[in-house]
Amino acid sequence: MKKLSSQDYLTGLSVVYGIVAVLMNILCMKSLSFGTPVIICDGGLLISWMVFLISNVITEVWGEKTAIKLSSLVAVLSFLFMLLARIEVFIPTLAEYEDQASAFAKIFSNGPRTIIASVAAFWVGNFVNVHIIYKIKVYLERSGKDRGILFFLRAALSTLIGQLVDNALFMTLAFAPIGLSVYEMRWVDIYTSVLSGTVIELVVESFFVPLITIPLTKKIQGVKALEEKG
Secondary structure (H helix, E strand, O other), rough: OOOHHHHHHHHHHHHHHHEEEEEEHOOOOEEEOOOOOOOEOOOOOOHHHHHHHHHHHHHHOOOOOHHHHHHHHHHHHHHHHHHHHHHHHHOOOOOOHHHHHHHHHHHHHHOOOHHHHHHHHHHHHHHHHHHHHHHHHHHHHHOOOOOHHHHHHHHHHHHHHHHHHHHHHHHHHHHHEEEEEEEOOOOOHHHHHHHHHHHHHHHHHHHHHHHHHHHHHHHHHHHHHHHHHH
């Protein structure tokens, strides 16, 4: 059986990254409260941590430019997907499928405000995440202090700030009560959603960093090192 090359890993991670990002924009159309007003977030929370996890691996192995190029491409794809879904809402259907069309419209009737907010928040949040983890990585490598525990800490820090920016930008642009759209939220609910979502995403990714991010990064770095030698 042929061993996977570093390019195979990059391709696979990029595909998963793109799929997760698009699904995240679908799942975020349902809000989650877990039965309490203290925790308010969108359904995209269930998989959003995967975007930052993959982004961290790609940044560690292939660098900042590759990670930013990937997030930019996926942001464009997400925008095109949401735009297509928005257009499909207005395409007529047969009378016997009106209930189905109505359900589809309720899910994908997010207007231009939500579409722009989602794409902008995704790209900016990922850019911040990538930039922070890469700059810290470069600094630690130059000082000779880069170790596994520091990888964990910088991954957690970049995720904390990146997710906070992502959540805050999306909730503010999409739902701030400023009279731009029918569905808006109270500021207190926006704050609650941003904070609770960021904390949950940080805890989840921090759990997977030692289990997936670090081992996978080391595996790919080993493969890449062998390719460069041979």
